[in-house]
Amino acid sequence: MRPSEPLPGNPFHHVRVYPPEEVTRRSEAECDPAEAGLTRADVEAIWDAVVRFYRTGLQPSIALCLRRRGQVVLDRTIGHLVGNEPGLPADAPRRVASPDTLYSLMSASKSVTAMLVHLCSERNLLRVDDAVADYIPEFARHGKHWITIRHVLTHTAGIPVLPGVELDLDLLADPDRILQLLCDARPLTPPGRRLAYHALTGGYILAEVIRRVTGVGVQEFLEREVRRPLGFRNLNYGVSPAEFGRTAKNVCTGLRPVFPVSWLLRRALGTGLEEAVRLSNDPRFLTAVVPSGNIHCTANEASRFFQLLLNGGQLDGVRVFERATVRRAIGEQSYLAFDFTMWLPLGYGMGFMLGHEWASLFGPRAPRAFGHIGFTNLLVWADPERDIAVALLNNGKPMLNPDLVWWLNISRVIAARCPREVPV
Template sequence: MARSSLLHDSLGVPDPLRRARIPKDLGSVTTIGEEADPRPVGMSVDNVESIWKAVEHLYRSGIHPAIALCVRRDGEVVLDRAIGHASGNGPADAKDAAKVLATPDTPFCIFSASKGTTATLIHLLDERGLLHIGDPVAEYLPEFARNGKAGITIGHVLAHRSGIPNAPKEALSLETINDWELQREYMYDAKPMSRAGKRQAYHAVSGGSLLGEVVREITGKSIRDVLAAEILDPLGFRWMNYGVAPEDVPLVGQNYPTGPPPMPPLSTFLTRALGVHPDEATRMSNDPRFLTGVLPAANGVSTANELGRFYEMLRQGGQLDGVRVMEERTIRRARIEQSHLEVDLSLGLPIAFSYGYMLGGKVLSLYGPNTTQAFGHLGWINIMGWADPERRLSVGLITTGKSVLYPELVRFWEVGNRIGKEAKPLG
C-alpha cells in the first residue's frame, strides 16, 4: 500500500496526495466477465495475463479508484475485467464509507471519448445525404455566421480546426446545459481565435455541442435520439449514448479528482481549454444534471465492453453481428488524416487527427507501438476507445481517477503499449 494511503488510514483524514486505498489482495477487488479462449484468435493466456498485469500495475498507483478494460481480438472478447470500486474509495471518502465494487457491467462517463461516437454519427448522416462535412456550418445554422464564422465547415469542427476551441464558462453551467436555445446563442456569439483551417486547437466541449445542434436542425430531433435510432438500438447497445435516463444515474460509477492538484500555469491552461477548472469538471460529471444531459463532446456513458464494441463495429467496416449500420467506405473516408503530429494549440501535444478520430502512429501513438492503422479517441485524461485493424483489435479502457500529471503516469501509457505488444499484427 502506498505511504500516502497508510497516512490516510492512520489519521482518518483525506489523503493529501489524493489517492485511493489499495488492498494487498487485488483479487478481492477484481471481477471478470465472459472471456473467450484467446488461442483461436492468435493470442495466448499468457498474452492476456500480461496485459492485465499492466492494468494492476496502474491500479496500484492509487490514482484510479476503478479501472475497466475490454479487449476484443478478431471479434472475440479475450479480456473483460474491472478492478477497484465504482464508489466509496475515493481519496476524500471515509475509510468506513460504503463501497461498491466495479464490475465489467458498471457504466462510467467516458468524457471526450464521446467525440468518437459523435464523429461516427456525423459521417453516417453525410452518407445518408442529410449533411456534407464540406459544408459551412452556417448553411444549417445561419446565425452561426456572426463574428466572421461564415467559412467554418463541419469538417473544420471535426478536425479541431474551426478556430473556436473554447466554450464560455456559462455554457457549462449545470443549470442551463440542456437549454439548447441558449446554448445556440453562445455558439452564435463565439469569436474565432484564428482563421478556420489554419491551426489545430482541440475543441474540448464547443465542437460537440455545435455538431449536436446541426443534427437537431436537420432532423428535428436531439442528437441523443438520432444516435439511438441510427446506431445503438439496431446493434443492441445498452449504453454508449449521451447521458443516461434518470433511473440509471445510481448505476453510473463515480469519478474523482486524484493525484497532485494541478497548479498554474497547467491549471490555467486546462481551465481555458475545458471552460472550468479540471477538478470542477470531474466533480460535475457525477452530478445527475450532467449525467442526464446531452453533451456530445463530453458526457457519453458506457461500460468498457460497449466502448470497445462500438469500435469493433467500426473495425468491421460498419457492421456487427450481421447488422450493418453504415458503409465501409464511409469509415475509410472518416479515417483520412487531416493533421500529422501537429502540436495542438489547446493540448500542447502532437496529435494526428482525421475528421473526428485520433490516429495512431509509428512512434508516437496513444495505442501502442507501430499502430499506424489504429484510430479512436481519448477521454478526460485516462480513457480510451480504439480499433486497430492491423491487429484485428478493438479496445475499451476506462479509469475513474482524474489526475493530469502524476509520477506513475507512464503506467497508463504502458497499458496501451502492452496491448499492442501482446497482440501481434494479423493483417
C-alpha cells in the same frame, strides 16, 4: 488482507489499494484466448499491466474490454465504482465495480457524435465541406460563414472556447442557449489556420446540424440508427436516474495541477480540475445530452462500438455505416500538428485521434490505430493491423503524477501481446 493506506499528508491524493483478488470481477463473455490467436500468458500479461496501474492508487476502479479478431478476450474490472475516494474513512460504504458498471466516456464521446455526422453525409443529408451556416444560417455572424463541418470535426474551426463563459451545468443542459452563444461568438482564429482542441463547443454545433438535417435530436438519432439496430443496452448520451447506482463516480487523484497545466485545463474546459470532476457527478450532467462529453456505457459496449468501426461499419450482420464512410472518418487530416489548446502535437481524423509508428496513446507501432482519449485518462481505440478494439475506462482523474507511466504501459503491453498481423 488489509488494503494499503495512503500516506498521511500525501500530496498525490491516492486512494486505498485493495488486494486485487478481492476487487476483480470478470465477465463470462471472455473467450478462450486461442480463439483470438493469443495465449493465456498474453491475456494475463495484459491484465497484470492493468493491476500494476491499479496498485499506483490513482484509480478507484479500472475497466478493460479487449476484443481481438472480433472475440472478447478480456472483459474485467478492478476496484470500486464508489466509496474509495481520497479522504474518505476506511469504513465508508463501497461498491466493487463490475463489467456492468457504467463509465462516462467524457471526450471520447466525440467519436460517437462524429460518426453520426458521417452517417448523415453518407445519406446525402449534408456534406462535410459545406459551411455550418448552410444548415444553421444564424451561425454565420461575425465572419463564421467560412467555417465548415470539416473544420469542426478536425478542431480547426477557430472557436475552441466561448471566451468569458464559465462551465455551468444549467448552461450545459440548455443547447438552445449554447447555440445562441456560439452564433454570437467571434472566432479566435480564421477557420483552418490552427489546430485547437474544441473540448465542448464542437459537439453542440454538430448536434444542431444533425437536428436540422434529420429533424430529430442527436440522442434520438443515435437510438434509431445505432442503439436499436445493434442492440446496445447502455451506450447513450447520459444515464437515467435509475442507472445512477451502477455509474462510476469520478474522483480527483494525483497532484493538483499547477501552472501551466491548470491554465491549459481551464482554457480547454472553462473551469478547473476539481470543479470539472464535481460537475461530472452532478445529476444534471448525468442526465443531460452533452454531445462532446457524456456518452455513458460499459467497457464492453465502448469496445463493441469500435469493433463496429473496425469491421468497416458492420456488426453481427447489421450494416450501420458503409465501409467508405468509416475510411473517410478515420483518414488523416492532420499529421502531428501542434494543438494550440492542448499544447501538444496531435494527429487527427474527422472525429478521431490517430496513432503513430513510433509512439502514440494507442501504443507503439500503431500507425493505423484510431480512437480518442477522455478526461483525463480514458482510452477507446481500434487498431486494424492488430485486429483489436479496446476500451480502457476508469474513474480516477489524475493530471500530474509520475505513475501515469503505468497507464501508458497498458497500451504498450497490449500492442506487444497483440502483434500486427493484418495488412492495411
